Amino acid sequence: MPAGLDPLLQHPTRLAVLAFLSACQEAEFSAVRDHCEVSDSVLSKAATALEEAGHVKVKKGYVGKRPRTWLAATKAGRAALAGHVAELQRLVAAAEAAGAEHGRE
Known part of the structure; x- marks a missing residue:
């Protein structure tokens, strides 16, 4: 693999998530999920991998009583x-x- 390629970003979902997030300050999980057209579990796994690599920050909170x-x-x-x-x-x-x-030739 060429040295300039990030192995983590070889996965299409992780690449799509990071590309989407790079265009905004932050986004709600559901907006990213809908844009990337993946399930909650697929996005959760991708976000965890990106977070562990330091590429993404995950923040949890509440809007009213809803997490x-x-x-x-x-x-x-x-x-x-x-x-x-x-x-x-x-x-x-x-x-x-x-x-x-x-x-x-």
């Missing part, structure tokens, strides 16, 4: 996402260049 969970990308998480995306773009550009060169 709520909010997720937020950390500074480290935003940096990891940016680096991961930059490496993907580099890989695509290198592959396109190699393909174009190969096509001239």
